[in-house]
Amino acid sequence: MAETAPPFAIRRWILGGLALALSGLAGAAVPDREGAPAHGGERMVAVAAEASNLIPFMAGDSASSAVGGLIHATLLRYDKNLELTAALAKRWSVSEDGKKLTFHLREGVRFPDGHPFTSEDVAFTWRTVVDPETRTPYGQQYRRVSRIETPDRHTFIAHYDEPYAPALSTWASLSILPAHLLRDENINTTDFARDPIGLGPYGLERWMAGQSLHLRANDAYYRGRPYIGRVSFRIIPDTTTQFLELEAGHIDQMSPSPTLFKRTFPKREDLRERIATYSYLGSNYTYLGFNLRRKPFTDIRVRRAIAHAIDRTELMKGVTLGLAERISAPYKPGTRWYPDDIDPYEYDPAQARRMLTEAGWKDADGDGVREKKGRELAFEIITNNDNKERQIAATLIQRRLRQVGIDITVRLVEWATFISQYINKHDFDAVILGWSLSPDPDQYSIWHSSQQKPGQFNFVGLEDPEVDRLLEEGLRVFKPRKRAEIYHELARELLEACPIVYLYAPYSLSAIDRRIRNIEPAPAGIEYNVEEWYIPEPLQRIEIQR
């Protein structure tokens, strides 16, 4: 008895007042399998970084858009299959010539402060995002709108000089701001950025700088009050720490690393009982890009040979533990833009060797590296030093290319330096990088031959008249089916021209406490229906009074 007393006393002394609250959290019962949808409860999410600005178009970071996305709403939105659907606009129409978009806004929608939502809010938001004084990277796409009209409180019309098919998707990403609160504010410095009011499913309740953000269900949400009463984001930069917090029952949701997902969770019976894991295709892909202005990449045979020499299966296994998918087109598989009938470059070293020999690269001196006119077939792959996966990918590629007689060196560079010194100045042989996939298939700025100035995005230097033509046509055609045909053609053309080698599209991973129900992975991921997630009443934790 005497032996156990001191630690207990110390423990009581240390724990202070929070012990009760925390034991309430940690002691959550193992969830049962049933439980009806109920309002209330709290979902605690671990995030790696703090949001910076809760006006979505003012912030470029993913943490801000994750939180801002719950607070604000847009005119249109993407459904679970990444198809455009109604949101604040109950319906919309595109004029015959594609130059006029008319949005009919939902009536009776109110901001949480009771102020009604009208076309004036949309007009105000547009004026703000295109204002040259507004420090946003996203203004340009909205400047294509030449003129707007608000004939009445529930109609908003945007006129374009040219038909611009991605326009609809731009309206699906513009969060509508309350004009009545921001009219006299400076958008660059307003307190609204840290204390916003929006039309989304949740509203900001409290922001503890550097620690956590707490949101509360918006009773006035136009699609009905979300089930889960509170969503809290705890800022925990380290994945291992996030995992420990999940294990201790202090958070409900995190994004595990492939190793945690594939190796730790399956082994831990106790965890699996309490935590469900989800993997679904993310919205990005990793590629090896060539500088098409430089030899030997000016020769398409060399590019294709490299595509054949890389073993994608091995890459996916080595880099992502198999938690990835092979792609051959720059769109998300499973959406209408991804062509079904596309033939990828198979791993075929013999074919690669044949193509290189055909292109005149032969190993004459027997050192294992091919040469042509006294020049060795060697180049450098650059990638950013803070991305472990790309480093591993580079190393695996190095080995495979060596086997067909190509000598690779790998260089790792800090991100800002990488972008400003190498990418923007086109000073590289080959790079490993990733592109995010937006739901809209337009990729004009990435592949069009006009987009090659320093700092623009066609830094690989693709100049392909057919690609240019398709990209231009894609901007003009609104009808999804017709557009899909154009972009299928573009994907085939790109694969043919081989300016990059698609490496893999990684899965997004989530680990979520099983007490949270109604999570259904779809092409759009899992969070497209967060307002329908719920926690059965018996599993709602005793809420901490705030």
Added chain:
Amino acid sequence: MLIYLVKRLFWMVPVLLGITIISFGVMHLAPGDITTLETSLNPRSGMEAREKLREAYNLDEPLHVQYWLWLKRVAVLDFGQSFSSDNRPVLTKIGERLPVTLAINIASLLVILAVALPVGVISAVRQNSLLDRSLTVIVFLAFAIPGFWLALLLMVLFGVQLGWLPVSGIHGFDYEQLGFWGKLGDLAEHLVLPVVVSAFAGIAAFSRYVRSNMLEVIRQDYVLTARAKGLAERTVIYRHALRNALLPVITLLGLSVPGLIGGSVIFETIFGIPGMGQLFFNAVLMRDYPVVMGILVIGAILTLLGNLLADLAYAWADPRVRRGLASS
């Protein structure tokens, strides 16, 4: 003495100016700026946006103009706004994080002193005894353990397995609802692990330092005299020897003042503590010049003041030094 102080303070101005010029220059030597990062590889943003941003941040001006603009603002204690998209005042951002880092570092400094002093003294007094040797081994082991590993170990044990302490963060969700003592308890509970981990390596280094100083002092004639006078061993060691052995420690403490605000990236990341280490590291990666400069200037001022304080404390503790200063 007063003249000395004024002189020292006066000399700080050119030194500080030099430090800011060098920091400003070196930072801008690093390739890229915030606009390449904010718009980097985002196909939905264009060149035009980047130019607009560069203009908004005065990055299109020549470097000396940018420095002059910065200096003019700092002269009236305005450190400007962060370039990152929160656009908040630099001082607010630093002010949010400084107390946390200060609290942890001061607490761990106290822990280090509390543990290292007796360990050092005992090792010295019982030089080469079994106790000294085992302490040496333990101390070196502690020195060799990687901090992040120890942190994880303690988190698993006390946070997950036993559930006694919070795993990460600096306060609980209900912090603002608590009374004064509740808040203090909540903070204390969150700070236990970080303080222990951050004190760990320091204890090792510091106790060795105390030991070697002590060994030197014990051999001095005045200690022998004290013993010869028939003073108790305790008095000899703690009144006469330790006092003198601790003199150099003052300098060490003075030098650790800037370290108090530094913070550590690794350690703050593991414990999810929003401290100065993270702030500075991210600001450098983001090329958030105002924040970087703000932290550097505050750090420089503290370093200079720390040095001055150490010198003054030394003079206060040692009459010989005091006389030297007065005559200079």
